[in-house]
Every structure is written in C-alpha cells, then in structure tokens.
C-alpha cells in the first residue's frame with residue numbers, strides 16, 4: 001500500500017518507519033526543513049532506541065522516503081496518516097492549528113478514495129470537524145478515521161511492532177477492514193484490533209492517559225503521606241502490587257510525571273469536560289497533585305541546605321522526562337533546574353541523551369557533563385531526576401570521593417536507603433523512611 005505520514009516527530013517517524021518495515025511504500029512529510037534534512041543525511045532528529053537501524057534499512061530498500069513537499073508526499077497515497085503536534089494552548093485546551101493546516105492543505109490534493117487517519121491525540125469530536133472541513137473545502141467527502149497511538153517513547157518501535165491492541169474509529173466498516181489488513185502483520189499474536197466510532201476512539205486515548213496519570217499522582221500522594229507517618233512507600237508498593245486488582249505498573253513514586261502526553265492530555269480532558277458542563281474533579285486533583293509533586297524534590301534540597309543553599313553547586317543526573325528518550329517536554333527536571341537556579345545554586349547536569357535539548361533552553365546557565373561522574377566533580381550533592389539504567393549501580397566510593405558533601409536526593413528511589421547510608425551518604429528518597 002502507498003502511505004503518507006504527515007508529521008515526522010516521535011509518533012510520525014516511528015509510524016512511517018514501522019509501516020515501511022512491513023512492506024508498504026511510505027513517505028514521511030514534515031514542514032520542518034531541518035528535520036527532513038537531518039533524516040536525508042542519514043541521522044535522526046530524535047533519539048529513540050532501535051529506530052535508526054530501522055530507518056536506514058527501509059530507506060536503503062526504498063520503501064521509506066522523506067519530504068517537505070506535501071503534494072508530492074501524498075500523491076497516489078491510499079492512506080494518509082496525520083501525526084502532527086497537538087499541544088495545549090494557554091487555557092489548557094488543545095491547540096489544533098497544525099491539524100487544521102493539514103486539512104486545508106490536503107483538501108485540494110487528495111483523491112476521492114483516500115482514507116485520512118488521525119494519529120494525533122485530538123479532542124473528542126475532532127474527527128467529525130476534520131471530515132466536515134475537508135468535505136466542505138473539496139466539495140466532496142472522503143473517509144476520515146481515528147487511530148489513536150499508544151506507543152511509549154523509549155520503547156516506541158517495540159510498542160508499534162507489538163501493540164497490546166490497535167484501536168480504530170471509523171464511520172464505514174469497509175474503512176475498518178482496510179486498516180485491519182494494514183495492521184495484520186503487527187497483530188499476529190492474537191492481540192485485538194478494536195473497531196469503534198471515531199468519538200469512542202478519540203476518547204479511548206484520553207481515558208488511557210488519564211488512568212495512567214491518575215495512578216502516578218495516587219502513588220505520589222501516598223508516598224508523601226508515608227514519609228510523614230514513617231512508613232516506607234516501597235514496602236507499601238510491594239504490599240499492594242501483588243494484589244492482582246492493583247498490580248505494580250505505574251505505581252512508582254517519583255518527581256511527578258512529565259512528557260508531551262500526560263500533562264497536556266489531562267488538561268485537555270478537563271477542558272473538554274468543562275465545555276459540556278462535566279466537572280472532572282478527579283482529573284483536576286491529578287493535575288494539582290502532579291504540579292505539587294514537581295516541587296517535592298527541590299523542596300527536599302532546600303530543606304537540607306537551609307539558608308546555606310545559595311552558592312552551592314549541585315549535580316543533576318537525568319533530565320529527559322523518562323529514560324531512553326531525549327524528550328524534555330514538561331520534564332520535572334526543568335522545574336527543579338528553574339527552582340534551584342532561582343535559589344542561587346549552580347548546576348552540573350548530565351543526561352545520556354537529552355543534553356542538547358536542555359542546552360537549547362538554558363544555554364550557558366548550566367554546566368553540561370558528558371559523563372555521570374564528571375557531573376559530581378566539586379558538587380555539593382547529587383539530585384537524581386530520571387531513572388536511566390546506568391544510574392542504578394554506581395560506584396559509591398568514587399561518588400563519595402568526587403562529591404564535596406556525600407548527599408543524594410534520589411527522585412526515583414533507585415537505591416536502598418540503608419545501603420547508601422551505610423556508604424556514609426545522607427540520603428533522601430521519595431516516601432522512604434528518612435532516618
């Protein structure tokens with residue numbers, strides 16, 4: 001099948017590449033010339049494990065091309081996927097300008113038998129508006145389906161290749177059948193292909209993210225209570241996780257959720273509720289708890305140093321909003337950096353993949369370190385914000401030698417408090433017994 005994917009960001013690039021890998025002819029279209037130039041030079045504009053090899057292979061076999069020319073990209077395409085960004089505006093509502101721009105640009109160039117498929121996360125009802133807009137501008141309708149994406153950055157290729165489920169929202173069963181055929185190679189292990197209305201498909205994406213964000217805020221709130229009541233959240237987590245009705249996933253306390261999805265999608269859902277006079281009290285709380293949680297780690301730092309904080313130098317390990325990505329959108333590290341810079345602290349930061357993105361924001365306000373240990377040199381303490389695998393078993397002897405004061409603020413509970421304290425460190429976790 002000939003396919004165009006509009007938007008070659010975290011979702012679009014993975015979608016285009018994986019669809020090419022299953023034998024389709026795919027053109028990735030992006031308006032960002034620098035992105036396309038990077039792709040054409042054989043590099044990736046983002047970091048995503050396993051993606052570069054897959055892009056290289058499919059380009060070599062000429063199943064995958066990139067262009068900034070939308071008309072050339074969609075020419076002859078049977079399927080046109082849209083994966084442009086849908087960020088929040090100032091009110092928390094979803095900014096759909098990129099999506100409408102694509103609708104208007106597609107109208108004069110798509111053929112009658114094209115199927116346009118929205119992968120971008122969009123408010124419920126957008127599918128209908130998109131189809132109406134396209135039909136009005138063309139003078140004739142085309143099929144517009146909704147196909148929310150559930151991939152996780154850091155494991156995006158695997159998630160796309162082996163999805164738990166594929167959800168499509170269609171108005172005509174025939175469109176569902178075309179998409180079923182497209183996804184068949186990815187669903188060979190009996191994982192379901194779920195066909196529903198576009199409205200239900202759009203809603204499914206928000207509900208999935210709302211549930212996951214709720215779990216995170218829930219355990220974070222419980223962790224803060226544990227700390228005050230001298231219970232250890234890690235024991236409590238294990239105590240509840242074995243109950244199959246609860247499980248372990250997404251019940252790790254931390255510095256608050258970030259990323260391009262949970263913050264904007266919970267905000268959007270609240271906004272969608274307001275529009276139809278449904279007060280989403282739980283979602284409001286989830287968001288409020290998360291905003292508060294992003295301040296927990298900086299508060300621990302401030303409480304430890306007191307008035308002596310000004311002029312201190314701290315090391316920070318982990319800046320991406322989660323491991324195995326370079327994405328720093330809404331990352332808790334940014335709140336920490338802003339708070340500590342404002343308090344007169346100098347920062348030596350390290351992240352395996354996100355340094356460039358952080359440098360683009362902070363320039364020479366931070367010291368950027370290529371290695372975790374070089375960040376510790378001369379620092380008065382270490383703050384861990386993201387749980388990259390390589391931070392899990394550090395050499396505490398080396399760390400103690402490099403740091404001016406042996407203190408660790410561990411935002412991800414990577415270490416056992418007793419063991420770290422045994423090495424002579426002052427140790428703060430999230431929801432752990434403090435002494």
Ligand SMILES: NC(=O)c1ccc[n+]([C@@H]2O[C@H](COP(=O)([O-])OP(=O)(O)OC[C@H]3O[C@@H](n4cnc5c(N)ncnc54)[C@H](O)[C@@H]3O)[C@@H](O)[C@H]2O)c1
Nearest residue numbers: 007008009010011030031032083084085086098120121149
């Ligand atoms: N990132 C994730 O983990 C994830 C997961 C599931 C769903 N989503 C959803 O997928 C969508 C895309 O997210 P992302 O993280 O890939 O965003 P992104 O910002 O990484 O990529 C969006 C791309 O679209 C391009 N673009 C914007 N307007 C365009 C236009 N008119 N023509 C061509 N290209 C255009 C941008 O240049 C950019 O490269 C969002 O709606 C998001 O909510 C994201």
